[in-house]
Amino acid sequence: MTCDPEIFSCTQCGDCCKGFGGTYLAEKDIRAIAAHLGISETELLQKYCVLSGNRPVLAQGKDGFCIFFDRNCSIHAVKPQMCRKWPYIESVLVDPRNWRIMADMCPGMQRDAQPSHVICCVRSHLEKISTMPNT
């Protein structure tokens, strides 16, 4: 299923890569990022992550950005599922008004997209993502 026109185009502003605690790592993310960096999973967790509750999240650098942000994502090919999905996330399917709320924080999202079109696009992207390796 595809859905045109697109309602999101990343401006590369980096805003979503700033701030603490947002980016949880699933087991698959840990495996993929560690392999990409050529380090062990333990080293990844020790050097690049902190715990939030008992779950690992990506740490921040001194500048307040994600530890892997360097003008853009330095691990783009293996970035965590959470980052890969944005802004096509399940909670928009639950309530498409969430799209508009999220668009206040993300300049790449079309703010005035019709709810039915938003749902179509989100479903389509989630389907696509679910067939990718590492998901």
Ligand code: SF4
């Ligand atoms: S906030 Fe939105 S537009 Fe900016 S980098 Fe993140 S996804 Fe792209």
Ligand code: SF4
């Ligand atoms: S992993 Fe990449 S896309 Fe995700 S928060 Fe960090 S720099 Fe941003």
